[in-house]
Amino acid sequence: MSIVTAIALPLLLVNASAATAESTEEEVITAVEARLAETATPGAALALIGPEGHRRIETFGVDGNGVPVTADTPFLWGSVAKPVTASLILRLVDRGADLALSDRVEAHLPWFSPTLAGNPTQITVEQLLTHTAGLPSPQSGSVTDREDASPDAVTTRARELADVELLTEPGTSYRYSSVDYLLLGAIVEAVTGRPFSEALRHELAVPLGMNDIITDHQTADAKLPPGHRLFLGQALPHRVDYDNSGVPYGYLGGSVDDLATFALAHLTGEVASAALLDRAHRSQTDSTGGSYGYGWSIGTVADSSTPMVWHSGAVPGYQSVVILLPESQRALVLTQNTFGLYRDLQLLNAAFDAAALLANVAPPVGHGLDWSYVIIIGSALVIALAFGAATLVGPRAKPFRPRHVIWPLVTAVGTTVSCLVVLPAAAGVSLSFLALWLPDAWLALWLLSTASLAWATRRILARWRHRGSSPSRSNGSGHSGSIHSGSSSSQVVSVTANDRT
Incomplete structure (x- = not known):
């Protein structure tokens, strides 16, 4: 082999690899755009994260104010807040804060006294992370999804669960519940001595470079454009009633770039130690249709054995999803400014198509309209x-x-x-x-x-x-007739068709 060949061959291979990656990304963007058209999504943002920190962002459509979506347009992330909160917990454990995954919840929240079948019981931090604490999932508007602008909303709302009755023995079965993460938010406040939003920024977001996240009512009012709720098939603008107490489980927000930074930090190991991240990304319990780690759903790309670590989320008006493909060191983020509960799976098709293409698998057929x-x-x-x-x-x-x-x-x-x-x-x-x-x-x-x-x-x-009326018999002729009573006097009763019963 000549010296020229020895030098040129690696360059050609690198260029070929880059060209292939670029071609795949173009396929992904085309597929996502087609799915967004299917669901008539008003606006969306896609981030593709590749090896060595490569990042590509594509935006589509407009926000709720009619302004074109950009890489900086904020969205609410819904339950994608859960892996973020889980990451904050792992980071606190990793840095030696007064917190361990095996800690009982009441060690940090002394007012918390759950019962099972009327008897006192205990749950751990780890069980909250994996949704195996046995907690119920209250309806929106009871404990969760209540507009609240107070700075101490997280612990105040969590206190409403002080005497909660568990549905199952802690640690025995998976029951997805946002109040698991509401309690984790209160634990963060107890351990750090800060409001959850401040602790999140100080301990996780700012160190990772997630500089524009939305963590409170005031910021949401100032920066967040309306989302869209589906109403009779039409996406209508909807301004979210922001809930400060919901930041740990669903009301966290930010740009697609912020969420891409979070996804990349999980690929590169910046969030916590390798040992903790390995546990976070591995199955800790069976869940509905798969398994669950620490704040992450664990599964595989459709019709393949490619591991996929992911989480989706929604609040009225917004949907988001983060997918990690650890084997190839790739990830994707998709945020959309529309949501309808009956179209949840259809809206997720775009992200699942993208994951399949990144894993070199034919996209699945996907979910149709319900x-x-x-x-x-x-x-x-x-x-x-x-x-x-x-x-x-x-x-x-x-x-x-x-x-x-x-x-x-x-x-x-x-x-x-x-x-x-x-x-x-x-x-x-x-x-x-x-x-x-x-x-x-x-x-x-x-x-x-x-x-x-x-x-x-x-x-x-x-x-x-017509209560004074009573049925009368006619003479059968259909014309007015008279009925005579006695010889010296007569009473005439008019009978018409309208009087017949």
Whole structure:
């Protein structure tokens, strides 16, 4: 081999590798753009992270104010806050703070006294990290997802769980619950002596270079553009009611660049020691459809054996996902400024396609629109319209009968109770949850209830106005006739077609 060949060959190989990587990235961007078009996502940002810190950011569409999305546009990250909070816990453990994964929660939160079947029990920090503490998952608006601008919101809200009744024995089974991470946030405050938002910035975000994160109500009001909630298939601008107490589990935000910095820090080991990160990225418990580590879902890229460490998240108006591919030292981040609970999986298709292409696997077919939801909402609206039309037309005038009150009343009360009580309870949700996460379902149920009550009221009042009428027999001719009683006097009763029952 000549000297020229010896020098040129490595350069050619490097250039070929770079060209292949660039080609793959172009495929990823094209695939993501196609998925965003499918879901009519108003705006999104994609970060592709490669070996040796390579980073490429692509943006799409506009934010909630109609301004083009850039690499600096802030999004809310939803439950991607959980791996961030888990990373903060690991960092505190690693630097020798008064914290260990085996610590009992009450060692740091003395007011916390959980019970199981009425008996006192104990849970550990590690069980909170892995969602194996046995804690319930309260409905939005009860403990979580409540607008709160107070600086001490995290511990104040966590105290509402002081006497919580556990659903399962701690450490025995996986139950995903945001209150696990609310309690971790309170532990961070107890260990550091700082509000969670300050501790997060001081201990993790600033050292890693995540300089523009959103961790409080004031910053969110000043910097965060509206997201979009899906309503009858349309993405409508929605300004989030920011919850300071939710930062540890869902209300953390920032730019796609901030989240890419976080993903890269996990690939390079900057977050914590190699031993702790290895445990974080490995299965600690079986979860729904896979397994769970410390704040991370653990699985494989679709239709392959390529390991994938990831987490997705959403709040009303936003969705985000971070995917790590440790074997190839690659990662991707996708943030979108839209969300609809019934389209969650469809919105995730874009990120899963990208992960497959980065792993040199054909993208999966993906998840389609949940038509069952569309059919249910459509049916409810059609029935509501039918009630409305019947109310406007009104009933035929007929003499009063008791059944004319009972039947409409039973129908209206049954419809209302079914819509506002039975159906939400059967789905395991509350009306406030529907109003926040599925506003079209919430509206459809209220419209159907209101329309049925209006229909019943109209029918009952119409019948009540005829309560003095009674059925009379005609002479069968269909014309007015007379009935004579006695020889000296007569009484004429007019019988028309409208008086027949």
